[in-house]
Amino acid sequence: xxxxxxxxxxxxxxxxxxxxxxxxxxxxxxxxxxxxxxxxxxxxxxxxxxxxxxxxxxxxxxxxxxxxxxxxxxxxxxxxxxxxxxxxxxxxxxxxxxxxxxxxxxxxxxxxxxxxxxxxxxxxxxxxxxxxxxxxxxxxxxxxxxxxxxxxxxxxxxxxxxxxxxxxxxxxxxxxxxxxxxxxxxxxxxxxxxxxxxxxxxxxxxxxxxxxxxxxxxxxxxxxxxxxxxxxxxxxxxxxxxxxxxxxxxxxxxxxxxxxxxxxxxxxxxxxxxxxxxxxxxxxxxxxxxxxxxxx
Amino acid sequence: xxxxxxxxxxxxxxxxxxxxxxxxxxxxxxxxxxxxxxxxxxxxxxxxxxxxxxxxxxxxxxxxxxxxxxxxxxxxxxxxxxxxxxxxxxxxxxxxxxxxxxxxxxxxxxxxxxxxxxxxxxxxxxxxxxxxxxxxxxxxxxxxxxxxxxxxxxxxxxxxxxxxxxxxxxxxxxxxxxxxxxxxxxxxxxxxxxxxxxxxxxxxxxxxxxxxxxxxxxxxxxxxxxxxxxxxxxxxxxxxxxxxxxxxxxxxxxxxxxxxxxxxxxxxxxxxxxxxxxxxxxxxxxxxxxxxxxxxxxxxxxxxxxxxxxxxxxxxxxxxxxxxxxxxxxxxxxxxxxxxxxxxx
Numbered sequence: 001x002x003x004x005x006x007x008x009x010x011x012x013x014x015x016x017x018x019x020x021x022x023x024x025x026x027x028x029x030x031x032x033x034x035x036x037x038x039x040x041x042x043x044x045x046x047x048x049x050x051x052x053x054x055x056x057x058x059x060x061x062x063x064x065x066x067x068x069x070x071x072x073x074x075x076x077x078x079x080x081x082x083x084x085x086x087x088x089x090x091x092x093x094x095x096x097x098x099x100x101x102x103x104x105x106x107x108x109x110x111x112x113x114x115x116x117x118x119x120x121x122x123x124x125x126x127x128x129x130x131x132x133x134x135x136x137x138x139x140x141x142x143x144x145x146x147x148x149x150x151x152x153x154x155x156x157x158x159x160x161x162x163x164x165x166x167x168x169x170x171x172x173x174x175x176x177x178x179x180x181x182x183x184x185x186x187x188x189x190x191x192x193x194x195x196x197x198x199x200x201x202x203x204x205x206x207x208x209x210x211x212x213x214x215x216x217x218x219x220x221x222x223x224x225x226x227x228x229x230x231x232x233x234x235x236x237x238x239x240x241x242x243x244x245x246x247x248x249x250x251x252x253x254x255x256x257x258x259x260x261x262x263x264x265x266x267x268x269x270x271x272x273x274x275x276x277x278x279x280x281x282x283x284x285x286x287x288x289x290x291x292x293x294x295x296x
Numbered sequence: 297x298x299x300x301x302x303x304x305x306x307x308x309x310x311x312x313x314x315x316x317x318x319x320x321x322x323x324x325x326x327x328x329x330x331x332x333x334x335x336x337x338x339x340x341x342x343x344x345x346x347x348x349x350x351x352x353x354x355x356x357x358x359x360x361x362x363x364x365x366x367x368x369x370x371x372x373x374x375x376x377x378x379x380x381x382x383x384x385x386x387x388x389x390x391x392x393x394x395x396x397x398x399x400x401x402x403x404x405x406x407x408x409x410x411x412x413x414x415x416x417x418x419x420x421x422x423x424x425x426x427x428x429x430x431x432x433x434x435x436x437x438x439x440x441x442x443x444x445x446x447x448x449x450x451x452x453x454x455x456x457x458x459x460x461x462x463x464x465x466x467x468x469x470x471x472x473x474x475x476x477x478x479x480x481x482x483x484x485x486x487x488x489x490x491x492x493x494x495x496x497x498x499x500x501x502x503x504x505x506x507x508x509x510x511x512x513x514x515x516x517x518x519x520x521x522x523x524x525x526x527x528x529x530x531x532x533x534x535x536x537x538x539x540x541x542x543x544x545x546x547x548x549x550x551x552x553x554x555x556x557x558x559x560x561x562x563x564x565x566x567x568x569x570x571x572x573x574x575x576x577x578x579x580x581x582x583x584x585x586x587x588x589x590x591x592x593x594x595x596x597x598x599x600x601x602x603x604x605x606x607x608x609x610x611x612x613x614x615x616x617x618x619x620x621x622x623x624x625x626x627x628x629x630x631x632x633x634x635x636x637x638x639x640x641x
Contacts, residue, residue, distance in 0.1 A: 033441045060478040111342035120335035137569035139591040140610040144356035147599040167349040228463035230572045245465035249576045268466040275461040283454045291520035
């Protein structure tokens, strides 16, 4: 801003210093912005963790670091005496997420291979359908499925939670894998064959190692999206099969009309920490997977 | 049927299946046919699964939407038999007409679900427009910063992923806590607002939570678009004397537009089906009932009426998607298919 106005004067006296000043000003502006973004993204998360370790009597303490340290909130989060089933919900979400991810990958890998590597009629149509399906509103299928599952007595069963999740995880896996597969150096398969590999060997020794990261990344994205699902789970589950998102949303405290915030934040921390660790480790891959297909 | 398949361009990097030396001309034909058959075998299972979990429920919902809900009518207390209803369910929502004890219809009483369709539609679009605009502006800023080269860049990119990874249900609870009456937001701003207790603040809280949670996704999509702009273009423009603003409007914006439009499309469709945040933060109270919240509230009062409402919601979202793709050039399908002009691997 100010650099534009002071340019002529500085340029005549000491062009080099001016350029250096400008570069320094630009880089410090970048750092200020970066710090702002950093704080905006992490502060609410930090606040959740701080609250999770705070004694319930000091729920609304505003000290910006952990005070009145306690593990009690985590004990409360897992306690079933108040009618919460957080531990069970963790297992449920894990189980549902794994099943949905495996199914999504199983069907997704083959479809994505065909979409990325083969030419056939209706390819455009199939891609359009998959993409449309991935943006599909969950409410549009929740009503008929709710009626159907009520009629056949599936409400509260695992399959009632798994089947709807496939509707948004499968398009996601197909779409992401297609973009990944398109980027892969498939010529290498050819080269391996020329070098004397059998087709099986070429697949096992060349293609599989190349495709594994893509499949793995897609698996993470699929698992996260199933893990985070709330709408369908809140309608189709019961106390025994509810997922973590439902458990957290309906977390009950000892006092009526008083939200047990510290326990909820503890539960939230437990749910989020594995995801955050995963995100930090696989940051590059996840970004590649998220943006795959959106550009190029 | 098969003639069409043979017309398709054949990829040069052939898979080993087709490596058998065949007479020229004939090989291309046969290759395309085998590819078509192969492709069908690989794709059909996924399509069948999608048909079962998406197409079947949607068709089912449409059929249900033309049926009466059997049971006691909450407004009249009379028993209503099921059966074909024509467009009665749609009229119920679109005209906000409820049954009367006399057999006719009147405008639904305030407070009933039937009276909320248009306000819910308004709320949904209000949330969608405000959040997507905020997320686009903020996301663009984040993307521009993340595209710069500086130490700590990868730490920043990792930090940005944290809100994205947190489940929306947890996000909702976290922001409810922040916006609690005794919460940190009121302390910081020195206010004593019941955030989730009245219209304006409740919407504000939901918008902030949504922007916090989903701006990173937007930023990463825009960043991916920024990164495919070659640096030489900027160098050339600099040499030609273009100002920073000119470089932004003349180079960055037009070149990033395809990625930006796809990102906006994704987010807009996502925002139009917003459910988790209002459902958990306010339960839909105080002017935060979106169409998705309304559908879910209706499910327990009558499947068929809920099916009509979810079909309307689906159509609204479909129309928005159509407008985006047709008139605003957000062609997600085209950008995900390789371009004809020699794609580099």
